[in-house]
Amino acid sequence: MAAEGGVLERIRSLRAEGPSSPAEIMSLARALAADPQARELLQPVRLVLLSSFTTTLFDPSLKVEAARQGFLVDIHHGGFGQFEQALLGDEWRTREGGARATEALVVMMRLEDLHPDVGFRVYADGPDEAWDALSANVLARIESTLSIFRERSNGPALVASFSMPEHRIGPVFDANLPGSLTYKLQALNRALLERVSKRATCHVWDYAGLVAAAGSTRWTDPRLWALSRTPVSAANQPVLARHLMRTVRGALRPAAKCLVLDLDNTLWGGVIGDDGVAGIQLGDEHPGRAFKELQRAALGLRDRGILLAICSKNDPAVVHDALANHPEMLLKLKDFAATRINWSPKSQNLREIAKELNIGLDSLVFFDDNPVERAEVMEGTPEVQVVDVPVDPALYVRTLCDVAAFDAPSLTAEDRLRAQSYQAQIERRESEAHAGSLDEFLPSLQMEVAIGSWNAMTAQRIAQLVIKTNQFNTTTRRVSEAELAALHEGGLGVYWLRLTDRYGDMGLIAVAVLTKDGTDAVVHSFVLSCRAANRAMEQTLVAYLAQKARDGGCARLIGEFIPTSKNTPVVDLFAKLGFVLVEPHDGVTRYAYDLSKQDLVIPAFVRVREERPA
Amino acid sequence: MNPEEKLRSVLESVFGPDGLALTDDDGPGTTAVWDSVAHLNLIMTIEAEFGIAFATAEIPELRSLRKIRARLEQVDGG
Numbered sequence A: 001m002a003a004e005g006g007v008l009e010r011i012r013s014l015r016a017e018g019p020s021s022p023a024e025i026m027s028l029a030r031a032l033a034a035d036p037q038a039r040e041l042l043q044p045v046r047l048v049l050l051s052s053f054t055t056t057l058f059d060p061s062l063k064v065e066a067a068r069q070g071f072l073v074d075i076h077h078g079g080f081g082q083f084e085q086a087l088l089g090d091e092w093r094t095r096e097g098g099a100r101a102t103e104a105l106v107v108m109m110r111l112e113d114l115h116p117d118v119g120f121r122v123y124a125d126g127p128d129e130a131w132d133a134l135s136a137n138v139l140a141r142i143e144s145t146l147s148i149f150r151e152r153s154n155g156p157a158l159v160a161s162f163s164m165p166e167h168r169i170g171p172v173f174d175a176n177l178p179g180s181l182t183y184k185l186q187a188l189n190r191a192l193l194e195r196v197s198k199r200a201t202c203h204v205w206d207y208a209g210l211v212a213a214a215g216s217t218r219w220t221d222p223r224l225w226a227l228s229r230t231p232v233s234a235a236n237q238p239v240l241a242r243h244l245m246r247t248v249r250g251a252l253r254p255a256a257k258c259l260v261l262d263l264d265n266t267l268w269g270g271v272i273g274d275d276g277v278a279g280i281q282l283g284d285e286h287p288g289r290a291f292k293e294l295q296r297a298a299l300g301l302r303d304r305g306i307l308l309a310i311c312s313k314n315d316p317a318v319v320h321d322a323l324a325n326h327p328e329m330l331l332k333l334k335d336f337a338a339t340r341i342n343w344s345p346k347s348q349n350l351r352e353i354a355k356e357l358n359i360g361l362d363s364l365v366f367f368d369d370n371p372v373e374r375a376e377v378m379e380g381t382p383e384v385q386v387v388d389v390p391v392d393p394a395l396y397v398r399t400l401c402d403v404a405a406f407d408a409p410s411l412t413a414e415d416r417l418r419a420q421s422y423q424a425q426i427e428r429r430e431s432e433a434h435a436g437s438l439d440e441f442l443p444s445l446q447m448e449v450a451i452g453s454w455n456a457m458t459a460q461r462i463a464q465l466v467i468k469t470n471q472f473n474t475t476t477r478r479v480s481e482a483e484l485a486a487l488h489e490g491g492l493g494v495y496w497l498r499l500t501d502r503y504g505d506m507g508l509i510a511v512a513v514l515t516k517d518g519t520d521a522v523v524h525s526f527v528l529s530c531r532a533a534n535r536a537m538e539q540t541l542v543a544y545l546a547q548k549a550r551d552g553g554c555a556r557l558i559g560e561f562i563p564t565s566k567n568t569p570v571v572d573l574f575a576k577l578g579f580v581l582v583e584p585h586d587g588v589t590r591y592a593y594d595l596s597k598q599d600l601v602i603p604a605f606v607r608v609r610e611e612r613p614a
Numbered sequence B: 001m002n003p004e005e006k007l008r009s010v011l012e013s014v015f016g017p018d019g020l021a022l023t024d025d026d027g028p029g030t031t032a033v034w035d036s037v038a039h040l041n042l043i044m045t046i047e048a049e050f051g052i053a054f055a056t057a058e059i060p061e062l063r064s065l066r067k068i069r070a071r072l073e074q075v076d077g078g
Helices: A007-012 A022-034 A036-041 A056-068 A084-088 A129-152 A181-197 A207-214 A222-228 A237-252 A289-303 A316-325 A346-357 A371-380 A393-401 A413-421 A456-468 A481-490 A537-551 B003-021 B036-050 B065-077
Strands: A043-051 A071-077 A102-108 A157-160 A202-205 A258-261 A307-312 A338-341 A364-367 A448-453 A493-501 A504-517 A520-528 A556-561 A580-585 A588-594 A607-611
Touching: A007 A022, A007 A036, A007 A056, A022 A056, A022 B003, A022 B036, A043 A056, A043 A084, A043 A237, A056 A071, A056 A237, A056 B036, A071 A237, A084 A129, A102 A129, A102 A237, A129 A157, A129 A181, A157 A237, A181 A202, A202 A237, A207 A237, A222 B036, A258 A289, A258 A346, A289 A307, A289 A393, A307 A346, A316 A338, A338 A346, A346 A364, A346 A371, A448 A537, A456 A481, A456 A493, A456 A504, A456 A520, A481 A493, A481 A504, A493 A537, A504 A537, A520 A537, A537 A556, B003 B036, B003 B065, B036 B065
Parallel strands: A043 A071, A043 A102, A102 A157, A157 A202, A258 A307, A258 A364, A307 A338, A448 A607, A520 A556
Antiparallel strands: A448 A493, A493 A504, A504 A520, A556 A588, A580 A588
């Protein structure tokens, strides 16, 4: 992957939401043509554009957007207003790319280019012979073009639907008026769909929908139209290219089969292990609405045969409770074809999901709000398509609807029933622990840790973490800010840990309270934000505490554990670090570590900086 | 970036490294890379980078780099 640092990487990192500047597009298109890697990694496609207007200005945008979808396009323009005749010669077949290239045909006819009266003089209060003749002629030309292409190529053909002209009489009330252009265009587009869909690998490209979404008067630049017969403004050319290449991709590549969803801050707002089933954000009002809408969109994909799966670091019992009992929950356990609710690395869980569902890893689409999880998946299972989820939940739904991997030109009855057929498998659900190896992933995060002791600057955040954390909390002692200050002064110290990795600063994410009992140092409280779970922070901070205990003249480090309904993730925290179970003390489970041993150390891949009190 | 630097960067995006070797007398037709399609691409890119819009009749009249520079100076001075 590292070798792809050039133009392909730049193209992949283009913003999802909007077109780039013309200057950027042109220099990317140029770099693409000169990059030998593009030839190696992208699938060559010969794109034949036949249209009733000029299309040559689209080339830079088409090349860039094609590369974004994994294609290297060689574009052949049929020439202004040429359709059948452009295909009859052999010129378009003998260009670069050779026999290796897939061929794809795009037919774009605008009615206003074929007849100047369209937009102005289409209205008839009854039979309209002129319109009928125009429609029949247009459909016949499209059909003969498709037939000629099919004799020469097996590639897909896309026919643009008829868009509303930029200029027209009566734009306001025409939707009310049978016999108006608005009515007639709808009928013509239905007739087009019937004719085109009867032919193998021929599809309608929703050009009319694209123009309508942009606004038909904003779509064009009258100057470009006047000077070059190009009916799309410079700003909209990348929009057209993006939509067209997404359609080409949908026609050429099989759609993804499964959407794998995270839970906390993805399907609902908040962290269910900490906030509880009643405390999560989910509903019809802000802030729960964005999450409920995402659930609705996921169900919409399921209706189309996309399998749904859960991959979440959580306690399965809490999640099952929420799915079954939260009144606003649209998604139920039965809607998921597979679930992995555990603390193992997500890439490992995705491998298992693919295996369980008997589909390829490249059929999975992963949607998770956490960039660290996404990075782990991209590294551990590069075949999986990882959605670049925005930070703001209000943008989640749009992001999911825009996932090109789910585009499929047609749906069969089997597709629609597929999701339900997995229901049988759902009954035998796993809940086994998955001990995954993080050995490769963690060093790649370049973690830097600052550890310091309680002070006025950190007092508030420490108290908040101690009071809010439920899952990664060994004793769940809810100690106030004032009590923490007293514990710090009277014991071996209250310590905090701050984590930064190559993705950014995660802030103060762990707290430990160390008290003294004779020659024992006691971990009175150990609290970790679940965002930082499985990042070796437990080992880092406990190893640091061991050193503090030695410095304080202690012989043993004692870890205390008080079970609650929520803190199962830390049930074996001390045992995993080499502590041994000893007698309970005042009813509290205790683990001990002999401080003469030296095997509890900070992992080599964590860089630690000690912040000394000023 | 001053206007001249901005123009040079536009020329490089549209024409590649050759764009930096263009002289004031160059324009559509004087060199192979500057054809009518490239001319429109150049004009649209200048508009986006400088935040201006030319009138339809102006676009074909901007037929040399000298004329383009003169026109951009007006914008800058105005």
